[in-house]
Amino acid sequence: MSSATQQDRLLHRKPPPNTPSPAPPFSALPLSARHQDSRLDKRDDDFATAQASSKSTSLLDKGFEDDVKDNPRIEWLFAGLIFLLAAAFRFWRIDHPAGVVFDEVHFGKFASYYIRREFFFDVHPPLAKLLLAFAGWVIGYDGHYEFENIGESYVDNKVPYIGLRVLPAILGSLVPPVVYGIMRESGYPRIVGVLSAALVLIDNAHVTQTRLILLDAPLVLFMSIAFYSYIRFHKLRYSEFTKPWWTWMILTGVFLSLTISCKMVGLFAFCTVGTAVVIDLWNLLDIKRGLTIEHVAKHFAARAFGLIFVPAVVYLFWFWVHFTVLNRSGTGDEFMSPAFQQTLLDSPLTLNAEEIRYYDTIVLQHRGTKAFLHSHVDRYPLKYDDGRISSAGQQVTAYKFNDTNNHWIVEPTKEIPETGRGRVVRQHDIITLRHVMTNTTLLTHDVACPTLATNTEFTTWDGVNEEQEQDTRFKIEIDDAHEGQQWMTKSSHFQLVHVGTRVAMWTHQDPLLPDWAFKQQEVNGNKNLKDKSTFWVVDEIIKDPNVTDRARPPPKEPKKVKSMNFFRKFFELQIAMLQHNAGLTDSHPYASGPINWPFLLAGISFWTGAGELRQQVYMVGNPVSWWLCVVALSVFVGVIGADQLAQRRGMTPIPKATRNRLYNSGGFFMLAWLYHYLPFFSMSRQLFLHHYLPAHLCSALVAGAVFHFIASETINYPISVAGPTTRRRPRQVAEVGKGMVVAVAVIVVALLAGYLFLAPLTYGFPGLDPEQVNRRRILSTWTLHYAK
Structure with missing residues (x-):
């Protein structure tokens, strides 16, 4: 019998009849928080034995899984409440400012071009812009406005801008519930999921960026759903090739593709999941797992189909839509070859x-x-x-x-x-x-x-x-x-x-x-x-x-529009996008380097109102959220480093099951943060604070993992010098749970205080006098208007 089969049987073995049921409500803590006692019940012994028999070092391992199945209705209730709260933050005063804000000057214009079907060029893939154009088409917008300058009035130009902003606001409101779902599916208790969701929900930068006509709301949402889908897929690793297994794997590939179809930085999400998949396949190749090479090849082929082929088809599909919609000559003609331009109606090359x-x-x-x-x-x-x-x-x-x-x-x-x-x-x-x-x-x-x-x-x-x-x-x-x-x-x-x-x-x-x-x-x-x-x-x-040039024949009738192979058009556009993206090296007063982002050393002035109201929109994160995440990242690195040093000296300060959780779930989140942050140091193009938003979301997941490790699996867990000798009692479990609730409540209150303090800069309302502006300049590097 293979070790995988034996492990699967152990995982599903029923507990002995005399085993006491765990005490609610915080017995739902993950198994890794309860596997340290030598006097575990028989069920826990079986699970610990199965876990010890596994040689997997996957980024998502058994230590993730919660052994108590919560009522799905409760989970949906919590997710729904988080969504409503997120929507309240993003929809409040969504009509203000009633003028073009920051990069709405670009992406609003692109939506207009889609509606008018005029070809344009942009360094980003088309999906997010297509979504904005679809929202405009649904509300009856005819694409007449050019979004020429920041501050121009939408009302004067008769633009249904609120309807265009609604879609990003809805998509942005869905992100915190997905963050909650990621933590719950990773085996963390509900209170930890609430904490990670709150770090994104009550954040000024996320709210600012996801309530305007911009691309980041769909980008961050699809990225987070891709991570959620991969965790669901990985949890089914002992139900391989079943319908749910295939479903969650293909959904992972689809949402990874949707992510990169919004912005090229979606490639970092591919790298995150791709690294985890490579490690999984490497572990399956281990002869100790008892799998034949044919079986391993089958796993490889399945992942190649679901995580490479399917995403490629989805990515190509959006470009097919892009070319189909934009069939008329436009501002983007000059970026393309003559052969490409002659496929467009009314092209000067044709006429x-x-x-x-x-x-x-x-x-x-x-x-x-x-x-x-x-x-x-x-x-x-x-x-x-x-x-x-x-x-x-x-x-x-x-x-x-x-x-x-x-x-x-x-x-x-x-x-x-x-x-x-x-x-x-x-x-x-x-x-x-x-x-x-x-x-x-x-x-x-x-x-x-x-x-x-x-x-x-x-x-x-x-x-x-x-x-x-x-x-x-x-x-x-x-x-x-x-x-x-x-x-x-x-x-x-x-x-x-x-x-x-x-x-x-x-x-x-x-x-x-x-x-x-x-x-x-x-x-x-x-x-x-x-x-x-x-x-x-x-x-x-x-x-x-x-x-009179008798040698020149009279002008001919305009030529017909030519056709061009889709793949030729696709690859020509891809090369042009990459070249021009790398060429965005011009200076900008609000551009900033990656080293500044986690510490909020610089923000972005999105909009400044005219007149005596002294209103401004300044995109900057909630310092409580961002700095807490920086601390969590540092603690995670410190704990991992200290544990590695201890193991080199023959000591095991962290129990094995707890280490599995910390290394695998926290490691996966940390890997995602690294992939979404470090590559920017190698880029010479213009960079802004909003490029850090996907990485901030990943750091919020790390913060949840670190909080759970500190609050539940270390400080409050009684361990003697010789090792675990006492069983955690129901009262102790309840005390741990109460302590975690109190700690999260304190953090949420601090998040709200920080958010409300900066809210006038987030919403551009109300206006602030110079003294109030200077009071909100938490760091001297923030360049705020009306400070004098």
Whole structure:
């Protein structure tokens, strides 16, 4: 008989007939709190034996499970009450402020684009934004408003903003009950579940962020449900491949996918559960478990299906919805390839794209910076400030404004016919560009550019001789084009590659050229041909109304919308999202580093009211909640460290069952916190306090585990020097329970006091005078308005 089977039988063995029933109400404490007495009843002996026989070191182990099945109605009652309290905090004064608040300027606008079906670009996946758009569609919003500026009045612009805020508020109100459910399913008593839920429920940051038109409410909710589902799945590990086992595993995968479908940081939830799954599979592989390799492979295949394949399908589904809804040209066109843009209705590429022919006068625009290729009569200085010598040629720059100095004539380097299709410029053709206003030819050569000694200088010369002729030749490299494809305005993103040196024409905004070049953008030769920022586009063909071009056929009718494979569109958008997310490095007055977040060293000014009311919304957490969680994290690390040191010296200060609970449940929560916090230290993009909200929720779970360990399993548990020699009496159990209730009540009162003290900053109501504002600046690093 395998150890797993024997263990399962022991777990379900009925107690002897003379075994006294446990005393209510706090006998419902987890078994790990009662396995330390040598005079346990026979049922507990059997469970302890089964537990000792298990070699599993899973992050969710048997020590989690509660041996007393509470009345489900009571659990639902508690969860319902927590939800109602959370809703009360989030719905109070939800109509205020009646203007655009912080990132509502982005996500409200995206909801409008969805309703108008206009394609847009954002660094986040679509699900949370689709939910906001769906809420707008349900309440009859037509998407007319652009959400241009923070503070603009919703009332004046006739926006049903309350209805748009209701959905995030409902989803945010569901988070605390799920936190309660996580603690209960992890085997903790009800009072501990209430504590962890309260740390999230009565928190100013969570309330602020989940009552506005933002993405964090669905993100945090789906993450917490994913953790809840995984715990339910893991508890069924001895009922493998049953219908409930499959159900909870697939639900785990679905909610993990919903999490990452809201924001890319949902990947951290995948990492948390993925680590636990890998440990589980590693333990199943242990030969001492008595499982065949085929059986282990079956477990691996099941998890691959439920936790990889199903989430992938769900993730792809939301992008399919995204592409299906956004079928019209919009503000996001320029971030996508020409082939992608031509799949959109009313796309300029479809309506206005023209073939470029030799001797056409064109305007070239850099795809990344939107600056035009430009030249003027001024020349480079002969000697730069660093002592390097230039060619003293005519300056070639990139200029934000379109004028006649941006006009260039496309000239051939081979014989072409006077009329017909042979005059069309095509992929890989070699051309020269002549500047119209100065009648000079564009070239690059082996001279360093002004700001980058590694890149070549671009200039123009009048009267190019035979030796310089090779310096003026450029090859057209159209992105994702076949040989012989026409060079088109609008739709052809191309590189202008110098034939002689194999550098691509490039421009950049940092640094700009000095005053002698009027602080315009430098144009130089970039040796990295794989750099996507080297792409340009022809913005227009300049027509001379006085010249009849008999070689050019009359304009054709607009082309039909093209189709594109879903997976090509999906991967193109994914790459663009990742690139632009990493590129969000601009400074922001309220950006902050991860080291500040757990200690609330910085907040975010969301909104400031006009007039004499002195109202403001300042997003910052409840110091009681956040600092208590920091203490809990520190205590957890300290206890684990001390226990490990003690074990190295042959001592066992923590009983085995208690250690199982602390290491496995607390360890799982701690792992989740680490995954949702540490990666931000490696990011160079803009970061804000609200990025810590998922990690704060995980720290609230750790706080519950640490509180239970201290209040129930250490301080109040009578253990002699030689080991456990006395049985905990019902009176002792009741005393422990009363002590925990009192402690939680004190913490909740402190949470309420801290919350109400900062409530005027959370709701932007009522206004505060300078003295009241300064009184609420608990830390000097908080940047509050109206402090003077």
